[in-house]
Amino acid sequence: MPEDVFALPVVRRLDAHITLRRVGALPVVVVTHPRVRAALTLQGAQLLSWQPTGEEPVLWLSEAAEFAEGRAVRGGVPICWPWFGPAGRPNHGFARVLPWTLLDAHEDDDAVRLTLVLRASEESRAYWPHEFEVFARFTLGRECRIELEARGDFESTAALHTYLRVGELDEARVTGVHGPYVDKVPDPPVESNPAPEPDGIAFHERVDRVYTRPGDVSLVRDVAGKRVVEVRHDGHSDVVVWNPGADLARTMADIPDDGHREFVCVETARVSRPLVSDPAAPTRLSSTLRVVPDA
Secondary structure (H helix, E strand, O other), rough: OOOOHHHHHOOOOOOEEEEEEEEEEEEEEEEOOOOOEEEEEOOEEEEEEEOOOOOOOOOOOOOOOOOOOOOOOEEEEEEEEEOOOOOOOOOOOOOOOEEEHHHHHHEEEOOOEEEEEOOHHHHHHHOOOOEEEEEEEEEEOEEEEEEEEEEEEEEEEEEOEEEEOOOOHHHHEEEEOOOEEOOOOOOOOOEOOOOOOOOOOOOOOOEEEEEOOOOOEEEEEEEEOOEEEEEEOOOOOEEEEEHHHHHHHOOOOOOOHHHHEEEEEEEEEEEEEEEEEEOOOEEEEEEEEEEEOOO
């Protein structure tokens, strides 16, 4: 996303501090509220940027990201649904590459609230045979809350694939995540249940882990960036921790040289225990981010 996205021409004003603009081929909702700046694509209902007033940007977005129809954008918070990983085509599901409809955009003194929906269509049925409605709700203020709600009669897996900006990867640590995990770096993946890492998860090489008995709160300690970001998970069965490492990142056209050193992913997920939606009981998965004092 260009650094001047907040200066791009306004296509339409949605509320006092909410506008619709365009980045490349994609319409983008831009928030310039006294409490927060943020941006979100209608394709994929993908949060690209969240920056509480007085803070540095919290999310990482690749300088090499493409803003093209039908192409996933690298960074921010992609919504992986109705499957996680290579369980179907495309990888991580179709929700992140199809256009969503903006149902509501309003604000108050503290936050901006956006609601988007994706419904079954001819395009979605080419990937998946089910009828569905999926809602993505965003509360953007000093905190950032993202809620995914799936309605229909089906099973699905999902992740809120959050890219968190760090000042220097070698000095970043993730704490509050421990216990058994599936290590996806080896092929085939292996299950592991190591002793807790007292200093947290470090990123000296590629990390790709699905923690299957995680807690409700993860902390990303960004020593170089001099801050801590709290990720609160709700409705989850798993927390995914990921960084591609140098070798894999070199094969990814939408990550610039050494770009992998600028982020870690901590993802609220339902992978080991799928979401089971039925007409009387929609399923929900949510993640809340906030910058907290470093204790």
